[in-house]
Amino acid sequence: MAIRTEPFVLNMGPVHPSTHGVYRMRATLDGEVVVDLEPVIGYLHRGVEKLAEERTYTGVIPLTDRLDYISSMSNNLAYVMAVEKLAGIKVPERAEYLRVIMAELQRICNHLIAVGSFFNDCGAYFTPFLHMYREREKIIDLFEMVSGQRLTYNYMRVGGVSQDIPEEFLPALDRFLAQMPRCIDEYDLFLKENEILLARSKGVGILTREKAINCSITGPVLRATGVKWDLRKADPYSVYDRFEFDIPTGSAGDCYDRYRVRIAEMRQSLRIIEQALKQLPSGPVRVEVPHLVRPPVGEAYAHIESPKGELAFYLVSDNSIAPYRCHIRPTSLLNLSALRDMAIGWKIADLIIIFGSIDICLGEVDR
Amino acid sequence: MVIVNPNVNLGNLPTLSPDWPGGFWWHWLLFTVIIIAVVIVMIMVNVYIARRQVGRMQSRVGPNRTGPFGIFQPLADALKVLLKEGIEPASIDRLIYWLAPVVAVVPVLLIFAVIPFTDGGMLADLNIGILYVVAISSISTVGTFMAGWASNNKFSLISAMRVIAAIVSYEMPVVLSIASVLLLVGSLSMNDIVLAQQDIPFILLQPLGFVIFFIAGLAEISRSPFDLLEADSEIVAGFFTEYSGIKFVLFYLVEYGEAFFFSCLITTLFLGGWRGPALPEWLWFIVKAVLVWFVIVWLWATLPRVRIDQLMALAWKFLLPLALINLIITAIQVLALPEGSWWVMIPVNFAVTAVLILLWSKLFKLGWGRVEV
Amino acid sequence: MTVALSAKEVAAKLEPKFPASIIESNKDSLLVKSESLFELISFLKTTPEFDFNYLSSITAVDYLDYFELVYHLTSMEHNHSLVIKTRCYGRGNPTVPSIVSLYEGANVQEREIYDLMGISFEGHPNMKRIFLWDGFEGHPLRKDYL
Numbered sequence: 085m086a087i088r089t090e091p092f093v094l095n096m097g098p099v100h101p102s103t104h105g106v107y108r109m110r111a112t113l114d115g116e117v118v119v120d121l122e123p124v125i126g127y128l129h130r131g132v133e134k135l136a137e138e139r140t141y142t143g144v145i146p147l148t149d150r151l152d153y154i155s156s157m158s159n160n161l162a163y164v165m166a167v168e169k170l171a172g173i174k175v176p177e178r179a180e181y182l183r184v185i186m187a188e189l190q191r192i193c194n195h196l197i198a199v200g201s202f203f204n205d206c207g208a209y210f211t212p213f214l215h216m217y218r219e220r221e222k223i224i225d226l227f228e229m230v231s232g233q234r235l236t237y238n239y240m241r242v243g244g245v246s247q248d249i250p251e252e253f254l255p256a257l258d259r260f261l262a263q264m265p266r267c268i269d270e271y272d273l274f275l276k277e278n279e280i281l282l283a284r285s286k287g288v289g290i291l292t293r294e295k296a297i298n299c300s301i302t303g304p305v306l307r308a309t310g311v312k313w314d315l316r317k318a319d320p321y322s323v324y325d326r327f328e329f330d331i332p333t334g335s336a337g338d339c340y341d342r343y344r345v346r347i348a349e350m351r352q353s354l355r356i357i358e359q360a361l362k363q364l365p366s367g368p369v370r371v372e373v374p375h376l377v378r379p380p381v382g383e384a385y386a387h388i389e390s391p392k393g394e395l396a397f398y399l400v401s402d403n404s405i406a407p408y409r410c411h412i413r414p415t416s417l418l419n420l421s422a423l424r425d426m427a428i429g430w431k432i433a434d435l436i437i438i439f440g441s442i443d444i445c446l447g448e449v450d451r
Numbered sequence: 452m453v454i455v456n457p458n459v460n461l462g463n464l465p466t467l468s469p470d471w472p473g474g475f476w477w478h479w480l481l482f483t484v485i486i487i488a489v490v491i492v493m494i495m496v497n498v499y500i501a502r503r504q505v506g507r508m509q510s511r512v513g514p515n516r517t518g519p520f521g522i523f524q525p526l527a528d529a530l531k532v533l534l535k536e537g538i539e540p541a542s543i544d545r546l547i548y549w550l551a552p553v554v555a556v557v558p559v560l561l562i563f564a565v566i567p568f569t570d571g572g573m574l575a576d577l578n579i580g581i582l583y584v585v586a587i588s589s590i591s592t593v594g595t596f597m598a599g600w601a602s603n604n605k606f607s608l609i610s611a612m613r614v615i616a617a618i619v620s621y622e623m624p625v626v627l628s629i630a631s632v633l634l635l636v637g638s639l640s641m642n643d644i645v646l647a648q649q650d651i652p653f654i655l656l657q658p659l660g661f662v663i664f665f666i667a668g669l670a671e672i673s674r675s676p677f678d679l680l681e682a683d684s685e686i687v688a689g690f691f692t693e694y695s696g697i698k699f700v701l702f703y704l705v706e707y708g709e710a711f712f713f714s715c716l717i718t719t720l721f722l723g724g725w726r727g728p729a730l731p732e733w734l735w736f737i738v739k740a741v742l743v744w745f746v747i748v749w750l751w752a753t754l755p756r757v758r759i760d761q762l763m764a765l766a767w768k769f770l771l772p773l774a775l776i777n778l779i780i781t782a783i784q785v786l787a788l789p790e791g792s793w794w795v796m797i798p799v800n801f802a803v804t805a806v807l808i809l810l811w812s813k814l815f816k817l818g819w820g821r822v823e824v
Numbered sequence: 825m826t827v828a829l830s831a832k833e834v835a836a837k838l839e840p841k842f843p844a845s846i847i848e849s850n851k852d853s854l855l856v857k858s859e860s861l862f863e864l865i866s867f868l869k870t871t872p873e874f875d876f877n878y879l880s881s882i883t884a885v886d887y888l889d890y891f892e893l894v895y896h897l898t899s900m901e902h903n904h905s906l907v908i909k910t911r912c913y914g915r916g917n918p919t920v921p922s923i924v925s926l927y928e929g930a931n932v933q934e935r936e937i938y939d940l941m942g943i944s945f946e947g948h949p950n951m952k953r954i955f956l957w958d959g960f961e962g963h964p965l966r967k968d969y970l
Contacts, residue, residue, distance in 0.1 A: 126955035207756025300929025319826035429821040
């Protein structure tokens with residue numbers, strides 16, 4: 085005879101050790117099994133799109149830093165590309181290469197945090213997380229050399245980058261590139277074949293290809309389902325068409341595959357940075373652009389492959405010093421569209437792991 | 452076959468004679484206080500070792516500022532938490548909320564009355580020592596469940612349910628592996644168990660029993676990889692989410708006290724207790740207990756945690772059958788082989804362990820996956 | 825390289841099937857009537873020649889006389905993209921058909937547009953505010969709000 089049970093609503097509130105920010109989930113649970121999931125967002129809504137209409141085109145760049153505050157360089161890149169498309173500005177070669185180097189370093193940085201947090205959610209008590217933070221510190225030191233900041237870099241400008249790299253940057257970057265492959269192998273040694281990790285994440289939170297494409301999911305989450313779609317190859321921007329790199333894909337679309345895809349992407353980013361360093365030309369890093377840029381009337385949509393997925397800016401200009409409309413495609417918010425379907429039927433512990441493996445940043449969800 | 456004569460050392464009173472100044476009861480009071488002080492000091496030593504060791508394993512240093520090499524860190528932490536305000540939510544079940552830490556702590560301290568720190572060096576050399584340990588250690592579970600219930604908090608309730616399920620499930624493999632050791636000893640007294648290991652520690656005679664007892668004991672004291680009972684990345688802090696101040700210190704004491712008594716149990720049952728060549732006996736005991744604690748912290752720092760249904764599957768489908776098989780094999784060996792034939796038992800037992808663990812782990816499914824809703 | 829399909833050619837292909845739906849088509853984008861938005865996008869999604877299976881983003885812009893909704897569609901198979909626009913008039917409670925049944929990714933984006941711009945979507949399963957709290961009055965991203 086089955087015991088009569090009653091589902092109850094558990095509020096994994098905005099303040100929770102594992103929700104990667106102020107994200108609230110109202111989970112209906114039957115014992116430990118998730119029966120329904122209702123996300124509630126908006127706790128970090130700062131009205132960035134409205135604020136952008138009050139600032140000059142250059143003044144919006146610090147706002148974009150704080151969208152996905154873990155990967156600021158990518159946000160900057162997407163925005164300035166949109167402005168340049170709108171105004172028809174061509175960026176010098178050296179600036180393009182520097183942008184690519186910064187964007188790929190940012191990708192490595194982001195994936196280090198993503199994989200580290202994933203292990204943390206699985207229960208490995210901060211050990212792999214801190215080892216990955218060791219490498220992240222090196223990348224942040226590099227970023228501090230060029231921009232003076234450790235988190236919100238504000239490095240890209242309309243027409244190039246804000247300043248050239250100092251002399252200590254290239255030797256430090258060479259040292260970093262020399263030891264990073266061994267460090268990634270070390271991370272593989274940690275937990276790749278660990279029984280407990282395989283039992284917790286293989287087959288958990290499966291996302292099918294059709295559902296992923298239908299839910300507008302992009303980034304490593306999409307590639308883990310087997311779809312080989314990466315904007316750096318599908319619609320190359322900046323100078324990505326001059327580099328050779330692969331697009332790692334998974335097959336099962338579960339949490340384990342997403343983690344493997346991120347590790348593989350880190351290795352590919354190292355390849356891109358090495359090639360970019362070899363081809364780095366000399367020259368100016370910025371085109372002469374008036375401080376108060378006035379693009380002609382029109383609109384532009386520029387998208388990049390940020391570490392979390394497709395990040396796009398849609399700008400409408402009415403020939404004034406501020407954008408008429410600045411819309412940000414919320415990568416993380418769309419990546420969360422399938423969370424409910426992925427998590428139903430699993431347990432609370434799996435819900436946390438599935439949520440962590442999507443890798444969102446609340447600044448981008450709420451804007 | 453019995454390894455040691457069970458008529459030795461039957462239920463003695465402590466070796467100091469009762470004409471100690473003040474008589475028997477002052478003597479008893481002094482040693483009770485001493486044992487509790489030793490336990491608390493050892494818990495602080497364990498906390499310190501854990502933090503330094505976890506720090507080194509995470510390629511950082513660990514506490515090194517409070518006192519030379521940071522040795523006063525646990526003391527500073529304890530003082531800090533004791534001085535904090537005890538915030539109580541308004542809607543708790545007040546009596547049970549206040550009683551829960553007490554019900555959880557007292558059994559943990561009671562167990563140390565029978566742990567043999569040296570030959571006969573314990574507060575009460577009960578001739579049912581190990582039975583007393585198993586019985587009393589289960590009472591603190593009631594305390595944790597009371598805490599989870601009285602907090603009026605769904606996270607605490609989930610954690611309390613998990614605690615009950617896990618502790619009840621893992622009692623069986625623990626008791627069965629202890630029973631296999633007792634077959635070799637012939638007596639329930641803790642001191643006799645150590646005395647029986649004069650030729651060879653039981654870890655070599657009972658490898659399967661040791662493995663089962665270690666894993667099941669880790670689950671009982673809810674340490675990683677089984678720390679889902681208070682998994683702080685999922686359910687905030689589990690059953691002691693709503694506790695702060697002194698009550699939190701008591702639960703912390705429960706957790707580390709249980710871990711310390713578990714290492715003492717392993718030392719007594721499998722590693723030869725206070726036996727050892729040059730050093731004094733109590734020092735050997737402490738060294739072995741700290742070694743076991745080192746391994747426990749190593750597992751904590753490196754392994755992820757299992758899920759609740761995987762935890763239950765591990766107990767019922769893997770550890771329990773293996774513990775039963777171990778018991779049967781040990782019983783056969785005790786009956787069939789002559790006294791002192793440990794050179795036969797050791798390789799046979801190791802071979803049996805390896806074969807069973809490798810085979811059995813392929814045969815069972817670790818938890819079920821997605822449930823149809 | 826993702827080819828941005830020329831809207832004029834697409835309009836020419838769509839004209840026979842959806843007469844009087846397409847208002848204007850220039851180099852970049854295709855402007856359609858909001859009543860036939862759902863059928864048009866459904867046709868673009870299901871026809872193998874276009875096969876727009878991926879919705880990049882939905883944006884709403886407030887040009888004080890009207891609101892304009894901009895849909896960016898992409899086909900991963902053929903690697904081409906298209907921009908479709910539609911307009912809705914009136915500041916009171918402008919309404920546009922929802923495409924949630926075609927693309928689940930439109931769910932949160934349409935809720936966001938309702939929350940911040942005030943445009944309702946017919947057929948949306950959960951037309952509630954997403955960022956701002958339920959009792960909030962007004963739609964902040966409109967040009968006449970502050």
